[in-house]
Amino acid sequence: MVKGFLHTGIAGLLTCGICAQAAAEPGPDAGRDEDNAPASAAAPAPDAAAQGVSNSGVVIVTGTRAAGLTVENSASPIQVLDAASLGRTGQPDLIQALSQNLPSLNAQAFGSDMANMTLSARLRGLSPNNTLVLVNGKRRHGTANLAVLGGPYQGGAAADLNYIPVAAIDRIEVLQDGAAAQYGTDAIAGVINIILKSSDSGGSANVNGGNYRDGGGDTGDGMANIGFAPFTDAFLNLTVETKYHGFSQRGGIDPRVIDPATIAAMPTLVGAPGYPYLNKIQGDAQYRQHIFAANFGVDLTPDTHLYSFATYGKKEARAWENYRMPNRLPQIYPFGFSPQETFDEE
Numbered sequence: 001m002v003k004g005f006l007h008t009g010i011a012g013l014l015t016c017g018i019c020a021q022a023a024a025e026p027g028p029d030a031g032r033d034e035d036n037a038p039a040s041a042a043a044p045a046p047d048a049a050a051q052g053v054s055n056s057g058v059v060i061v062t063g064t065r066a067a068g069l070t071v072e073n074s075a076s077p078i079q080v081l082d083a084a085s086l087g088r089t090g091q092p093d094l095i096q097a098l099s100q101n102l103p104s105l106n107a108q109a110f111g112s113d114m115a116n117m118t119l120s121a122r123l124r125g126l127s128p129n130n131t132l133v134l135v136n137g138k139r140r141h142g143t144a145n146l147a148v149l150g151g152p153y154q155g156g157a158a159a160d161l162n163y164i165p166v167a168a169i170d171r172i173e174v175l176q177d178g179a180a181a182q183y184g185t186d187a188i189a190g191v192i193n194i195i196l197k198s199s200d201s202g203g204s205a206n207v208n209g210g211n212y213r214d215g216g217g218d219t220g221d222g223m224a225n226i227g228f229a230p231f232t233d234a235f236l237n238l239t240v241e242t243k244y245h246g247f248s249q250r251g252g253i254d255p256r257v258i259d260p261a262t263i264a265a266m267p268t269l270v271g272a273p274g275y276p277y278l279n280k281i282q283g284d285a286q287y288r289q290h291i292f293a294a295n296f297g298v299d300l301t302p303d304t305h306l307y308s309f310a311t312y313g314k315k316e317a318r319a320w321e322n323y324r325m326p327n328r329l330p331q332i333y334p335f336g337f338s339p340q341e342t343f344d345e346e
Contacts, residue, residue, distance in 0.1 A: 058070060058071050058080050058171075060074060060078050060080065060173055061137055061173065061193065061195075062078060062134070062137075062173040062174075062175050062191055062193040063076045063078060063173075063175035063177070063179055063182065063191060064076070076175055076177045076179075077175070077176045077177050078173060078174065078175055078176075079102065079173075079174045079176060080171055080172070080173050080174075081098075081101050081102075081171060081172040081174070082170070082171045083169055083170060083171065083197075085101055086098075086101070086166050086169060086172070087166070087206075089101065090208065091166075092166065092208065092219070092221035092223070092241075092243050093161075093162050093166075093243075094161040094162055094164055094165075094166050094169075095107050095119060095121050095161040095162060097166055098121065098161070098172070098192070099121065102123075102174060102176075104123055104124050104176050104190075105121050105122070105123050105174075106121065106122045106125070107119065107121045108120050108121065108122075108153050110248075110250065110282065110283055110284055110285070111147060111149070111151075111153065111319075112149045112151075112281055112282075113149060113281075113319065113321055113341055114145055114146075114147075114148070114319070114341060114343065115145075115147035115148070115149050115153065115156075116284075116285040116319040117145055117285055117287070117317045117319055117341075117343040117345075118143045118145040118147075118160050119162075120147065120153045120156040120158050121158070121161065122152065122153070122189070123174075123176070123189040123190045123192070124176065124189045124190060125189075126188060126189035127153075127155065127156060127189070128153060128156035128157075128158035129142075129155065129156060129157065129158055129186060130185075130186060130187070130188040130189040131158060131186075131187070131189045131190055131191070131192060132179070132183050132184070132186045132187035132190070132191045132192070133158065133159035133161070133191075133192050133194070134191060134192065134193040134194065135164065135193075135194050135196065135309070135311070136194070136195060136196055136295070136307075136309055137193060140159040140194075141159065142157045142158055142159050142160075143157055143158065143159065143160045144157070144345075145157070145160075145343070145345070162289065162315075163289075163291060163311060163313040163315075164194060164291070164293065164311060165223055165225075165239045165240070165241040165291045165292075165293050166223065166241075167204060167206065167223040167224065167225040167239050167241060168196050168197060168225060168237070168239035168293040168295070169194055169195070169196060169197065170195045170196060170197040170198065170199075171195050172192060172193065172194050172195065173191075173192075173193040173195065174190065174191070174192050174193075175187075175190050175191040175192075175193075176190050177190060178190065179191050196237065196293065196295040196309055197225065197227065197237045197239075197295060198227075198235055198237060198295055198297060199227035199235065199237060200227050200228060200229040200234070200235035200236070200237075201227055201228060201229070202226075202227055203224065203225050203226035203227060204224070204225050205222075205223070205224040205225070206221075206222070206223050206224075207221070207222045207223075208220075208221050209221065211246070212248055215248075215249070216246060216247055216248035216249055216283065216284070217245065217246060217247075217248040217284055218244075218245070218246035219243070219244065219245050219246070220243065220244045221241070221242070221243035221244075222241065222242055222243070223239065223240065223241035223242075223243075224239070224240055224241075225237070225238070225239045226238055226239075231298075233298055233299040234296070234297065234298035234299075235295075235296070235297055235298075236294065236295070236296050237294070237295045237296075238292075238293070238294050239291075239292070239293040239294075240290075240291070240292050241289075241290070241291045241292075242289070242290045242291075243288075243289050244287070244288050244289075245284060245285075245286065245287050246284070246286050247280070247283060247284060247285070247286045247318075247320070248283040248284040249277070249280055249282075249283045250282045250283040250284075251277060251279045251280060251281065251282040251283065252277070253276045253277060254276055254277070254278045254279040254323060256323075256325065257269055257272075257275065257276050257278055257323075257325075258276050262325075265327070266325065266326045266327055268326050268330075268334050268335055269325070269326055269335070269336065271335060272326075272335035272336055273335070278323045278336065278338070279322060279323040279338075280320040280323070280338050281319075281320050281321060281322050281323075283320070285317050285318060285319035285343075286317060286318045286319075287315055287316065287317035287318075287343075288315070288316050288317075289313060289314070289315040289316075290313065290314050290315075291311070291312070291313040292311065292312045292313070293309075293310070293311045293312075294309060294310050294311075295309040296308045296309065313345075313346070314345070314346045315343070315344075315345045315346075316342075316343065316344050316345075317342070317343040317345075318340050318341065318342050318343070319340065319341050319343070320338050320339075320340055321338065321339040321340065321341060322338075323336060323337075323338050324336050324337050324338070324339065
């Protein structure tokens, strides 16, 4: 038995605008420090990649109203994750890659019914609705799939992070402090600002797959990123990704099916495939997803920049509901049945 739900809406993001900034002029003493610096200061710095990720000197744009502020000078706790940090996790899903880098972010392992179709994340233990997600500094829309069941993620309808391909990300700035005064009440837990790649050359590709050691969760993912210059003083960075994830079973013995009174009333129950592990609601949903991201920018004048970025995705998923006992429809399902909910989002 399959029960279908169709959720249709705009899950893409298209943003464009023009920004102007004053060009910084070098001061009269520019270059003098280099001439007077001791010889030891000219020694090459150690490779940052060999030493691990360092946020020193990184200019941030999240959680501040000042331009040119670096991480170490920020009054608020800011963590910057670069593309290498996300790639080292080996996770094709952004929500899992973030949870492995941020101790304060708890990712939902699996949900129940429709809540299993769109997994959420909690920052600093607060509701997913209290974490603001930005893309290139612009507010990202939330999902239309509301988590209505009980638990710590109840009522969550935050942004679906898995619609943003990991290969499209240059860095992520995470403000691990409340910022309601600057951004609004959806930033009580903090802010996650996803900065897309803006390179005008080069590219990357990655294919991976796997499953759980104890079975289930078959995963396949392929992604590619390329950047090029369509014309002078412009960049266009494109990313495509396709991925598949299979069902997994994390439920234990269903206490309903081992009760002696229940077995006496429904003797066919013990012949059900997989008995007594019949309830499959605890585990991963099955989904197939295709994602596309584009980031574009051009310098119109030395002080004026035109930008635009967009994401598009399509997701088809299925999740198990609670096991139905054989007395529900004995003529059709003598061993009982496990209904499925379907999900189609674009």
